[in-house]
Amino acid sequence: MRKIWDIPGGVHPPENKSQSNTTPITSIPLPKEVILPLGQHIGSEAIAKVAVGDYVLKGQVIAEPQGLVSAPIHASTSGTVTAIEARPIPHASGLNALCIVLECDGKDEWIDLSPCEDYRLLDKVEVLAKIREGGIAGMGGAGFPTAVKLSPHANQKIDTLILNGTECEPYITADDVLMRERAGEIIAGAELLAYLLDSPENVIIGIEDNKPQAIAAMQAAAADKAIEVIEFPTKYPSGGEKQLIHILTGKEVPSGGIPAQVGIVVQNVATAAAAYRAVKYGEPLVQRVTTVVGEALNIQRNIEVLLGTPIDHVLQQHDFEPDQCARLIIGGPMMGYAMARSDIPVVKTTNCLLVPSHEEMPEQEQAQPCIRCGMCAQACPASLLPQQLYWYAKAEDTEKLNAHNLFDCIECGACSFVCPSNIPLVQYYRASKGTIRQQEADKVKSDRSRQRFEFRQERLAKAQAEKEAKRIARKKAAEEAKRLLAEQKDNQSSEQQSATAAPQKAPTKASTVKSDDPDLQRGKLERAVAGAKSRVSRAQEQLETGKQEADQARIESLEARLKQAQQKLSDAESKLAEFNTNGAAVQANPIKEKLALSPREKQEKSIATLKKRIATAEEKLAEAVQSGAASADALQQGVEKLRTKLADAESELASLPAQAEQTEESEVDAQVMSAADIAIEKAKAKTAAMANMSDQEKTQAQIESLKGRLEKAQQRLKKAEEENSEHLDAFKSSVEKLEAKLREAEEKV
Known part of the structure; x- marks a missing residue:
């Protein structure tokens, strides 16, 4: 005989189970429509994969899981999708959530299922995938996705599997009648789960002693199996996960921990049966057994109801008397929550619809001040201090609430049940938990924003440091160039000055060095390369910032600017490479070269330059048109302007006299005339023309x-x-x- 431990605290409320457990599980007619919320489990809600107007079959996936802790949603009957919109759902918040609405066609036609005769012939990963694809989630608690529970971490060796058949909540008998009528499926489900957990040493089914028929049925089904069916005394809330573990094994789950940390996995008996049917017959979770009970109903029983069935429809099938109804409760009287409306659907976790009369469940008396009797602490099964938690919850002292292990509270309601002052303690705890969760979410969001800001500041500081380093490098290069120029001035002889002097106007020593000195020319080219690199770097930084802002028009403009800067860098590097290869001989004075040309040669050179610019502009235009860039129109205008300039230049060239007709004197004058002289001559000519x-x-x-x-x-x-x-x-x-x-x-x- 396995030793049974007792839990601290606990209460014995009226069970009220005989109203619904005397008849077998039945079904009800199909509703006109089913409403399937996308979030019927703990974790991320599923993502709809159907559209309004789609026709679907029973068992078809209509919403896919989002992330690891999530589960798919299947059509619970055949019909047409009429809406995907926010609808009221069964939740303590009373808020709406996104739902898929199906109009039933009455055929209840299944998709083609994929049964599996012997799951042991499959890899465990494949079997687990069938459970995940079947949308199986915990059917006795908060709806944790079953596949996640069956995938413990590698360092968590599972030695005990527990099936929870306790069902300690008053009024609820869904698991009781399920164990009576379908014990074979539950035992087969236990074997399936044990197979996925690498055959743990202990497979235990725990049932309270107030369910003798269920205990007998389960013991008979497990007679030749390595499965223990354990009966233990009735006490609320022995069905809590941590409480059941302590009762059957004596182990304590650490505060804030999970059962897998002590080598245990707990599943509800209904969940085990659903997992077995998902693997054996390929049936996804589209229906469940639900207790419909309360004196406001003339019919009280357990039904197998399609998920998404409106509760209005369920109540109509049980001869509902609205005038007698005190409230509509989803779940039991201890841990359930009242809903203000009945047009909400049945979901995977709906194990009971409690519709009490006014006599059966009178209005709660007004709360009185706490008398510090300590009865709540005596009743708490988690060994907490409910009175202290109550004070801290009222004061919104989240630090003290965390210090007193608020999140170890299972919200069983035992403290509220025994409170002589009628204080709704559980409601205070639920509200405080919601506040703390929101604060933690806000803190995570704030931390992420702070990290992004710090990263940006670091990036900007790094860019600024790089700019400063480049500025210092340019300054050093300029100082070095000045030093070389000064040395040239000091070392140049008067003979070199007279040899380089022009007959019309002797250039200064500085201008000669600036034009002809190879070191100075090299320094100038190197500075040009450094400046081009700096512009490319700035353009790249601006482009990265533009991409973060997601402004497509600005991104295209910055990409064009970057390409232009890269082209200038390439030209500067080419000139420097050519200078280093051929020496100073290739570095002619550009002003002298230009002045040495005849007007016709100048015009021909200008035309060649324009043709080159047109070719480059047409290439850029072709790239912009191909990529659909917003700058294509501006580039087209630029090409047209260049073509107009080319036509004007060619026309002007045709009007010039042949080169042979030009006088030798004009050629000599052009060769020796400085740029300043040309400007002066033009100004004089203009002044003379104006004078006349x-x-x-x-x-x-x-x-x-x-x-x-x-x-x-x-x-x-x-x-x-x-x-x-x-x-x-x-x-x-x-x-x-x-x-x-x-x-x-x-x-x-």
């Missing part, structure tokens, strides 16, 4: 010049608006000033 004009012609010329400047300013403003430039106000001010000047000039005419 009348006042009206001058005003007209000014108007034409202002129109050209205004057109360019408007183009710059449009581009700034497209790019959302930070200098947008300055561009607008420039346009406004030019428009005002143009109006003044036109008024003079």
Whole structure:
């Protein structure tokens, strides 16, 4: 004989089980519609995989699990999906939740099932998958997904499997009649669960001694099995998981822990039977045995009801008298909760619908002040201090509540049952648990936000440090270049100065060194490469920030900017590589080269440059069109402008005289003329032309010049608006000033 331990505390409320356990399990007609909440278990709610208008068969998956601690939802009958919307559900909060609504077609037609004659021929992973795909969840408590319980951690060796047939709550007899009528399925389910747990040493079924018929049926079914059916004294709440473990094994589950930590797994007898049918016959969990009881009903019994059946429909099938009803309770009188409406569905955890009359369950008397009698502490099966928890709950002292192990409370209601002051202690504990859970969730959210902020600050600090390092490097390079220039000035001889002097105007020593010194040219190219790299780095950082903001238009603009910066970097590196390969000889003075060209050669070179720019712009345009980028229109306008410039340049080239007709004197003048001289000559020519004009012609010329400047300013403003430039106000001010000047000039005419 196995030793039986006693639990601390506990009470003996009126059992009231004879009203519903004298008749066999029956069924009721199909409802017009079924309402299937997506969250019928602990953990993440399932995700709908059907749409309004879809026709489904009984047993078809209509919602898939989301994450490990979740379970699928199956259609409990055949019909059409008419809605996927928030509906009231059986929950203590009274809130609505997302549900799938099926209009029943009355056929109750099953999908093709996949039975398994011998699950021992399958791998355990496959068997466990069948249980998970069947949507099996705990049917006697909070609805924990069964497949998760049957997958303990590798370091948790399970030596005891317990099936809970206690059903200690008053009025509820669903498990009692199930054990009487389907003991064989429960025993087969126990063997299945033991197989998945690697055959633990002890397989125990615990039943209170107030269920003699169920005990006899279970002992007969387990007669030739390695399964113990243990009878123990009736006491509420011996059906609690931790309490049952202590009664049958003497072990204590640590505070905040789970049974697997002490080598034990506990499952409800109805859950074991459902798991067996899911594996043996391929049937998902679409119906369950529920006790329908209370003096407001003329028929009291246990029924096998489809999940999702509206409670309204269930009550109608039991000759419900609304005038006699004191309240509608989901569950038993100790741990159940009252609902203000009856258009809610039956779910996987609905083991009882209690509909008492006013005489059977009168209104709760008004709570009185606590008299500190200590009866609640004597009745608590978890050895807590309910009185202290009550004070801390009223004071919202969450720190003290945690210190006094509030979450070890199983909300059995024993303390409220014995309280002479009628204080609703359990309601205070439930509210405090909800508050603490919300605070913990907010703290987790806050911690994540803080971590993201700290990471961003660290990233920005790192980027700033890199920028500072690059700035220091550029500063050192500039100082080194200045030092080299000073050395060149000190070492250059007067003979070199006279040899390099031009006949018209002798350049200064500084300009000569700047133009011809190889070290200085190399330093200049290296600085250009460093600057290009810095621009590429900044563009990459801006692009990463833009991606975090998820602004597609800004992302495309930043990608184009990055590509442009990378192209400039490539050009700068190519020039530096060419200089390092060929030496200073390849680094000609660009100003002299340009001035040495004839007008026709200059125009030809300008045309070649324009063609190259057009080819590059057309490549970028093709990429933008192919990727559907928002910058495609702007690139198209740029290509058209370049083509217009090319046409103008070619027209101007055609109007120039042949190179042979140009005088040698003009070539020599162009070669020796500096950029400043050219600018001066242009200014003189313009001044001379203006001097020969009348006042009206001058005003007209000014108007034409202002129109050209205004057109360019408007183009710059449009581009700034497209790019959302930070200098947008300055561009607008420039346009406004030019428009005002143009109006003044036109008024003079």
